[in-house]
Each structure stands twice: as C-alpha cells, then as structure tokens.
Amino acid sequence: MFDRLATDPALAAARVLATATQERAAADRAEARLLVAACDWADLHPPESIHLAACFDAPPGSEREEQIAGQGCPLVAEFSLAELAAALGMSTTAGKRLVGHALELRHRLPRLWHRVQDGQVQAWRARRIAEATIHADLEPTAAAYVDRMVAPYAERIGVSAIDRLVAEALARCTTVTDATIDDENSCGHDPRHVTVHDPLAAYDTTVRVEAEVDLADALARGAEELxxxxxxxxLDVRRSRALGHLARHQTALDLTTDQRADSDRDDPHTPAREVVLHVRLAAAVTTRGEVHLDRLAELEEGPRQVLLDQVRSWCAASHTRVTIRPVLDLAEQIRAPGYAIPPRLREQVVHRDRTCVFPWCSRPARRCQVDHVTPYDPERPDTSTGNLAALCTFHHRLKTHGGWSYTPLGPGEYLWRSPHGHHYLHDHTGTRPVDRPRPRP
Structure with missing residues (x-):
C-alpha cells in the first residue's frame, strides 16, 4: 500500500485530503459535544448547589452565584467553573467563557445551537457569535433577532464576515442614543473599544493594539501631518506614532510644532509618559570584579524578553526615574513574627512565583495576594518563605472556601488537589495533570 502511494502522487494526495477531512469533521463533532458537556456541567451546579447560599451569616469571600451569559440564561455556582477548566487544561477565565458561550447558544441562540449540534456549523463560529451577543448585553428579544439573522449563514462566511453580520444585526435591533445608553434596561450597544494585545514574547518591545473608533476619529490626519x-x-508607522501622541494627551499645536517626529530624542514640550516596568537582569561577576549583564532582560509585565540595549535607552531618556532594588536570594528562608507580610518577604514571593500558582492561571504575582499555604495559627505562627504563595483574589477565595488544597514541593512548585480528587502540578514551566489514568465508567 505504501509503495503504491509513493509511486502515485495523485492517490497519495487524495488519501491525505480524505484523512484531513475526516479528522476535521471528528474535531468539529467533538467541539459540539464539548458545548453539550459544558451545559451539563452548568446544570449540575445551579445556585441551589451552594450550601451556604441560603445562609445569612455566610463568611466573606464564600461562593456565590454568577451570571456568565446573557439575560435569561441560568446562573451558575462560580467555584464549579474552576474544576471544569482545570480538567480541560485551561484557565478559569477560559473555562468560564466556554460555559458562558454554551449557555448563550442553548438558551438565547437556539437556531444556531441546533445547527451546531447537527454538524452544520462549526463550534468556533457559533462561539464567536455568542461572545458578541454576551458582550452587547442584549435583551432576549434582541438576541433572538440576531439568531434569526445570523444562524442561516454562519457556516458560509469567514471571521470578518461573521463580525460584520453580527454588527449589522446588532445595529438593526438597537438604536444607540444618549437616552438608550443611559438606560440600563435598554439594549443599546456601543461598539467602540481599544484592545491591547500583549504578546508573550516580543523582542522589538512593541505590542499590537486593536481599536474601534468613531469614523471622524479614524479619518484624523495625524499621520499626514507627520x-x-x-x-x-x-504609513502604518506614522499612524502608530500619531496614536502615541494622542495617548500622551498631546495637543494639536504641540503636534504641528514638533519638528522631530521621527527622532527618538525627547521633546521637552511633550508630556512625559508614566509607565512602571519591573525589569530583571541577570549579572555575572568576573575574577577581575567586573560586572557583565546578560544581553536579554526579563520584563515582568507580560512577561516577555527585551534586549539590554532597549532597557538602556529607556533608562537614558529624560523624565525617567530608575529605581534599583537590592538583589533578593529566592532560596533564602525569610520569616516574619506575625500575620502581616513585610515588603521584603512579599517581594521575594512575587519574584519566586511570578504568576498566580493556581493551575493554568497566568495573572502576574505582583497583582496577586500572598496566601498562607497552611492557614495562619496565632499559637504557632508560620509566616515564612516556605508557607507563602501568590494567589489571585478569585483563586484565593477558591482555596479558602471551595475545597481546593495545595502543597509546596519546592521553590515555586506546588501540587494542587481539586474537590473531585484531580491533582495538578504547577511550577515555572506551567501546569500539568498528574492523575493516574482512571478506568472508563
């Protein structure tokens, strides 16, 4: 068989195309079934499943019901979403979005839901439409109108056409005026937004910004003036620089009088940008006592790598304040006498963990809380390096009230156990499940 494929390129190409088509169809069916499973999970965890929901003296931070889809969709117990997301190998936010899209499709976009389950529309197309209707916060009648407009054509069009068709349906079923925007019960939708896409690795120290603005703003002639x-x-570079001027609150007069638009030198008339960046530099000391810095620096915001020359240019610019903190030994055991965490100990935890240590969470540790892994006991206090970890607010609540537990295995390495008995290992390289294969039911 393999010899025949090797000697007959047409037959080999046909076989590859058939295999690819079959695998694509199987993946689409699996994605459709995943949406059904997400709905089933939500059905199993309604607000009534929260055992403290009916208590008036529920402790602060305990589990509560959450609306993750549009009006008319059922509420869900919020802690249950973390269990499903971890089992699927995604962050809690991504799992919440998956369940929200599934509920939106089943309850508010039924035509599209049935076409997905019948294999006529791919799940990712339907989820993109569901995301638009959730974001617009439409009333059920407006969502039904979008369903009637979009469902018959969802499988025939590409991503851009889907967005245009949804936008047209939203525009036809809503009227954006000052009155409707101010009325919280209206279905008015303002599509303007600015989205900053922060890549994980960008050596040119640039980020991609996506924006939807008024037509008059889009036709501004800032790039032509430059x-x-x-x-x-x-042209694209001039547009980017013109947008940078606007972001720094540059007035039109300053823009027209700035004769050094293409220069990297600072303009004293341009308001200074105030941006806080945390940069880590690896250094080595030679036998002569000279300090050599690594050519790559790690930028905590992102995180991503930047070149040392770029860091030098940032520090050399005027209106820049540079703060150098003492070097922290991440292996040192620091202890504090009480419950409060001193700044030096917190800084050590931030640099050691880098992100929230919950499975698949990527929130920067600097924006997280510092949790006592073993709950604080006034009689035997343990506020030390080995008993502290960075957890974002939601996952801190989940660990305290949601039945999750974790054990430190080493610096920055944690073994988590979910309420359903699944285990996940989190370290600097990411998260992986460590459960043994279970027999099929």
Missing part, C-alpha cells in the same frame, strides 16, 4: 513635517516612515 509626513508633511518630514517623516519618511511608512
């Missing part, structure tokens, strides 16, 4: 002032940069 060209008239002598800029030879491409």
């Amino acid at each position: 060209r008239a002032l002598g800029s030879t940069a491409p």
Whole structure:
C-alpha cells in the first residue's frame, strides 16, 4: 500500500485530503459535544448547589452565584467553573467563557445551537457569535433577532464576515442614543473599544493594539501631518506614532510644532509618559570584579524578553526615574513574627512565583495576594518563605472556601488537589495533570 502511494502522487494526495477531512469533521463533532458537556456541567451546579447560599451569616469571600451569559440564561455556582477548566487544561477565565458561550447558544441562540449540534456549523463560529451577543448585553428579544439573522449563514462566511453580520444585526435591533445608553434596561450597544494585545514574547518591545473608533476619529490626519513635517516612515508607522501622541494627551499645536517626529530624542514640550516596568537582569561577576549583564532582560509585565540595549535607552531618556532594588536570594528562608507580610518577604514571593500558582492561571504575582499555604495559627505562627504563595483574589477565595488544597514541593512548585480528587502540578514551566489514568465508567 505504501509503495503504491509513493509511486502515485495523485492517490497519495487524495488519501491525505480524505484523512484531513475526516479528522476535521471528528474535531468539529467533538467541539459540539464539548458545548453539550459544558451545559451539563452548568446544570449540575445551579445556585441551589451552594450550601451556604441560603445562609445569612455566610463568611466573606464564600461562593456565590454568577451570571456568565446573557439575560435569561441560568446562573451558575462560580467555584464549579474552576474544576471544569482545570480538567480541560485551561484557565478559569477560559473555562468560564466556554460555559458562558454554551449557555448563550442553548438558551438565547437556539437556531444556531441546533445547527451546531447537527454538524452544520462549526463550534468556533457559533462561539464567536455568542461572545458578541454576551458582550452587547442584549435583551432576549434582541438576541433572538440576531439568531434569526445570523444562524442561516454562519457556516458560509469567514471571521470578518461573521463580525460584520453580527454588527449589522446588532445595529438593526438597537438604536444607540444618549437616552438608550443611559438606560440600563435598554439594549443599546456601543461598539467602540481599544484592545491591547500583549504578546508573550516580543523582542522589538512593541505590542499590537486593536481599536474601534468613531469614523471622524479614524479619518484624523495625524499621520499626514507627520509626513508633511518630514517623516519618511511608512504609513502604518506614522499612524502608530500619531496614536502615541494622542495617548500622551498631546495637543494639536504641540503636534504641528514638533519638528522631530521621527527622532527618538525627547521633546521637552511633550508630556512625559508614566509607565512602571519591573525589569530583571541577570549579572555575572568576573575574577577581575567586573560586572557583565546578560544581553536579554526579563520584563515582568507580560512577561516577555527585551534586549539590554532597549532597557538602556529607556533608562537614558529624560523624565525617567530608575529605581534599583537590592538583589533578593529566592532560596533564602525569610520569616516574619506575625500575620502581616513585610515588603521584603512579599517581594521575594512575587519574584519566586511570578504568576498566580493556581493551575493554568497566568495573572502576574505582583497583582496577586500572598496566601498562607497552611492557614495562619496565632499559637504557632508560620509566616515564612516556605508557607507563602501568590494567589489571585478569585483563586484565593477558591482555596479558602471551595475545597481546593495545595502543597509546596519546592521553590515555586506546588501540587494542587481539586474537590473531585484531580491533582495538578504547577511550577515555572506551567501546569500539568498528574492523575493516574482512571478506568472508563
């Protein structure tokens, strides 16, 4: 058989195409069944499943019901979403979005839901439409109108066409005026937004910004003014610089009088940008006592790598304040006498864990809380390096009130156990499940 495929390229190509088509169809069916499973999980965890929901003296931070889809969709017990997300190998936010899309499709977009389950529309197309209707916070009648408009054509069009068709349906069923925007019961939808896409690795120290603005703002001639002032940069680069001027609250007069638009030198008339960046630099000391810095620096915000030359240019610019903190030994055991965590100990935990240590959570540790792994006991206090970890607010509540537990195995390494008995190992490289294979039911 393999010899025949090797000698007949047409037969080999047909076989590859058939295999690819079959695998794509199988993946689409699996994604449709995953949406059903997400709905089933939500049905198993209604607000009534929260045992403290009916108590008036429920402790602060305990579990509560959550609306994760549009009006008319059932509420869900919020802690249950973390269990499903971890089992699927995704963050809690991604798992919440999956369940929300499934509920939105089943309850508010039934035509689209049935077409997905019949194999006529791919799940990712339906989820993109569900995300738009959830984001618009439409009333059920408006969502039904979008369903009638979009469902018959969802499988025939691409991503951009889907977005345009949803936007047209939203525009036809809503009227955006000052009155409707102010009325919280209206279905008015303002599509304007600015989204900053922060890549995980960008050596050129740039980020991608996606924006939807008023037509008059989009036709502003800032890029043409830069060209008239002598800029030879491409159009897209001039647009980016013009947007940077606007972001720094640059007035039109300052923009037209700035004769150094293409220069990296600072303009004293331009308001200084206030950006706080935490940069880690690896250094080595030679036998002569000279300090050599690694050519790559780690930027905590992101995180991503930047070149040392870029860090030098940031520090050399005027209006820049540089703060150098003492080097922390991440292996040192620091102890505090009481419950409060001193700044030096907190800083050590932030640098050691880098992110929230819950499975698949990527929230930066600097924006997290510091949790006592073993609950604090005034009689035997243990506020030390080995008993502290970075947890974001939600996962801190989940660990305290949701039945999750974890054990430190080493610096920055934690073994988690879910309420359903699943185990996950989290370290600097990420998260992986460590459960033994279970027999099929």
